[in-house]
Amino acid sequence: MESSRPKAVIAVPVPAAIAARLAAVCEPKFVDINGVLASISEAEGLLCPAPFPISRELLDLAPRLRVVSNFGVGFNNVDLVEMGRRGIAVCNTPGVLTEAVADLTIAMMLMASRGLVANSQFAGGQSWSSGAQAPDLGWDVQRKTLGLVGFGRIGRAVALRARAFGMNVAFYDTFASPGPGWEYCQPLGLHELLATSDVVSLHVNLTPETVDLIGADQIGLMKPSAWLLNTSRGPVIDQAALVRALQSNAIAGAVLDVLEVEPPPASDPILGLDNAILLPHIGSATVETRAAMLDLAVNNLCAVLNGERPPECVNPEVLERALKRR
Numbered sequence: 001m002e003s004s005r006p007k008a009v010i011a012v013p014v015p016a017a018i019a020a021r022l023a024a025v026c027e028p029k030f031v032d033i034n035g036v037l038a039s040i041s042e043a044e045g046l047l048c049p050a051p052f053p054i055s056r057e058l059l060d061l062a063p064r065l066r067v068v069s070n071f072g073v074g075f076n077n078v079d080l081v082e083m084g085r086r087g088i089a090v091c092n093t094p095g096v097l098t099e100a101v102a103d104l105t106i107a108m109m110l111m112a113s114r115g116l117v118a119n120s121q122f123a124g125g126q127s128w129s130s131g132a133q134a135p136d137l138g139w140d141v142q143r144k145t146l147g148l149v150g151f152g153r154i155g156r157a158v159a160l161r162a163r164a165f166g167m168n169v170a171f172y173d174t175f176a177s178p179g180p181g182w183e184y185c186q187p188l189g190l191h192e193l194l195a196t197s198d199v200v201s202l203h204v205n206l207t208p209e210t211v212d213l214i215g216a217d218q219i220g221l222m223k224p225s226a227w228l229l230n231t232s233r234g235p236v237i238d239q240a241a242l243v244r245a246l247q248s249n250a251i252a253g254a255v256l257d258v259l260e261v262e263p264p265p266a267s268d269p270i271l272g273l274d275n276a277i278l279l280p281h282i283g284s285a286t287v288e289t290r291a292a293m294l295d296l297a298v299n300n301l302c303a304v305l306n307g308e309r310p311p312e313c314v315n316p317e318v319l320e321r322a323l324k325r326r
């Protein structure tokens with residue numbers, strides 16, 4: 001007999017307790033991301049990693065789809081105009097990953113300032129035992145200026161941490177006005193921030209306006225001693241321009257948790273540069289944070305499938321239609 005519960009495709013691994021929670025609300029089909037297209041035709045809901053692209057092809061294959069629940073805060077994987085046209089709610093997981101991403105940002109800055117990659121390689125290699133000197137001295141973050149591009153939840157959490165390290169904090173944001181309590185953070189125009197910061201860290205959403213926000217001209221404004229950190233989305237940086245800047249030592253280096261193409265193809269010139277430290281998109285990758293993200297993503301999905309308002313929705317104007325579309 002055909003089940004009356006809505007069908008949903010779940011494209012992230014879930015523990016048994018979550019699978020049971022899902023099964024109480026819908027008929028879940030658990031797939032890996034390569035299996036989404038083949039399973040989506042009857043689905044009313046999709047739970048997927050935030051970077052998974054929701055293509056036109058996918059939407060055309062899924063006429064009953066009414067909620068995409070992203071496992072992640074980013075939502076650049078969906079075209080919101082198209083989702084509005086089709087009456088599909090888009091949900092995400094803001095808030096629960098703020099601290100984890102901010103922690104990683106600080107770790108990335110310290111990787112740069114204390115030469116942690118080179119020093120770790122040195123300690124584990126043959127050079128140390130031969131009595132050679134460790135790689136170059138690092139530099140203090142205290143009294144240096146951290147420039148935050150984007151001053152939303154994550155940017156502010158980084159600012160709080162940087163203050164504890166005795167840094168000066170500047171920020172650039174086209175929306176945020178910091179308000180009381182944030183007087184120690186100096187609002188600057190993007191150009192001034194880039195020209196005066198010792199470390200520049202990116203915390204903006206990827207939108208058409210922020211694609212290549214940091215290109216050759218912007219990198220050209222940075223100090224030759226400055227480092228660039230990115231935990232947001234790869235395309236916020238014009239990566240070819242960054243590679244040229246790193247190759248010519250126009251800036252000291254970059255620590256990148258996100259790249260234009262993930263994983264990078266073997267031919268990507270960002271690979272193998274001494275002054276580019278790469279991480280595999282681990283901003284939210286802690287046990288506790290991933291569990292909280294999954295909980296919220298499941299709540300979002302189940303709420304819409306149940307005809308209720310989800311805790312988080314990035315296109316609330318579409319909700320009424322998405323809730324009624326059964």
Ligand code: 8YV
Nearest residue numbers: 049050051071072073074284
């Ligand atoms: C990914 C992220 O969601 O939250 C985001 O926007 O990019 C990450 O947290 C994570 O890799 C799981 O897909």
